[in-house]
Amino acid sequence: MQDSAPRRVVIMLFDGVDLLDVTGPPEVFALARRERPGAAYYQVVLAAASLDPVTTGAGVRILPDTTFESAAERGIDTLVVPGAVEIDDERRVRALVDPELVAWVRTLAGRTHRIASVCVGAHLLAAAGLLDGKRATTHWSTARQLTVEHPEVTVDADPVFIRDGRVWTGAGISACLDLSLALIADDLGEAVALRVARQLVMYLKRPGGQSQFSVPLEQVSTSRRMEDLRHHVLRHIDRPLTVAELAAYAHVSDRHLTRLFTTELGMTPRAYIESIRVEKARHELESSDATLDRIATACGFGTTDTLVRAFHRRLNTTPTEYRRRFRAPLPL
Numbered sequence: 309m310q311d312s313a314p315r316r317v318v319i320m321l322f323d324g325v326d327l328l329d330v331t332g333p334p335e336v337f338a339l340a341r342r343e344r345p346g347a348a349y350y351q352v353v354l355a356a357a358s359l360d361p362v363t364t365g366a367g368v369r370i371l372p373d374t375t376f377e378s379a380a381e382r383g384i385d386t387l388v389v390p391g392a393v394e395i396d397d398e399r400r401v402r403a404l405v406d407p408e409l410v411a412w413v414r415t416l417a418g419r420t421h422r423i424a425s426v427c428v429g430a431h432l433l434a435a436a437g438l439l440d441g442k443r444a445t446t447h448w449s450t451a452r453q454l455t456v457e458h459p460e461v462t463v464d465a466d467p468v469f470i471r472d473g474r475v476w477t478g479a480g481i482s483a484c485l486d487l488s489l490a491l492i493a494d495d496l497g498e499a500v501a502l503r504v505a506r507q508l509v510m511y512l513k514r515p516g517g518q519s520q521f522s523v524p525l526e527q528v529s530t531s532r533r534m535e536d537l538r539h540h541v542l543r544h545i546d547r548p549l550t551v552a553e554l555a556a557y558a559h560v561s562d563r564h565l566t567r568l569f570t571t572e573l574g575m576t577p578r579a580y581i582e583s584i585r586v587e588k589a590r591h592e593l594e595s596s597d598a599t600l601d602r603i604a605t606a607c608g609f610g611t612t613d614t615l616v617r618a619f620h621r622r623l624n625t626t627p628t629e630y631r632r633r634f635r636a637p638l639p640l
Contacts, residue, residue: 326393337492417436
């Protein structure tokens with residue numbers, strides 16, 4: 309698809325829908341255009357059963373742009389399916405599934421290139437049969453409901469988002485922003501998505517989006533000295549880096565260096581270096597076929613055993629298991 313051709317994004321509206329599920333993605337898509345001016349990358353359309361105002365779960369009313377019937381008459385690049393919940397007297401949360409809405413999800417899905425559910429919108433996809441045999445996520449509070457009602461779906465409540473073929477599912481309400489960033493990265497590349505993430509003051513999640521594995525791509529420091537040290541570490545991460553070497557580079561004592569790292573980055577120099585090495589190793593495991601030996605050397609671990617111990621310590625998994633679960637899919 310040419311950059312100048314807008315990608316048509318249809319977001320489904322219905323009474324009781326979570327407000328941020330609807331308003332979050334358009335904000336993220338609009339920032340993509342700001343980061344790459346001169347091309348209409350996304351055309352967002354709000355569709356509902358009729359053109360009457362829709363009252364969201366927050367009580368805010370939204371006017372649809374079009375109807376489901378009209379939306380189905382044109383091609384759709386991305387169909388975004390938000391969700392709605394009800395809460396009983398004991399504060400238990402349950403995802404709402406309207407049969408008529410499920411029928412429209414099924415109809416519109418047949419006319420779209422890509423489908424993405426936000427939060428409990430995954431329940432609508434499951435009811436429409438779009439998650440059969442697939443791995444999916446949803447808000448943690450309704451994950452058990454999704455598992456019980458749809459045993460044909462492999463439910464994983466931990467990731468921020470999951471991609472399985474042309475179907476994407478996102479967790480939590482605010483995770484609609486992470487999911488939208490992932491869609492932009494898929495369309496326009498990670499460089500654009502990272503710039504959008506910076507505008508949102510967010511972190512860019514890597515493919516798979518595992519929540520407990522989520523770390524900043526860039527850590528922010530407040531002083532020029534620390535910024536210089538941080539970039540020195542990044543440039544020489546494949547080399548053995550000691551506290552004494554970093555202290556000499558910064559012209560400070562070992563003790564003062566440790567105080568700088570603890571104050572500005574919240575960790576010791578050794579912990580910071582290991583976190584960067586693990587992050588670099590994660591990227592290699594996600595995006596390359598390099599052996600563990602080569603990754604260990606390139607990331608400064610020295611040996612595979614050291615790499616494995618660092619992954620156990622920081623991520624509670626092994627490099628091999630991490631690659632199996634989060635290797636980015638190869639382009640079709």
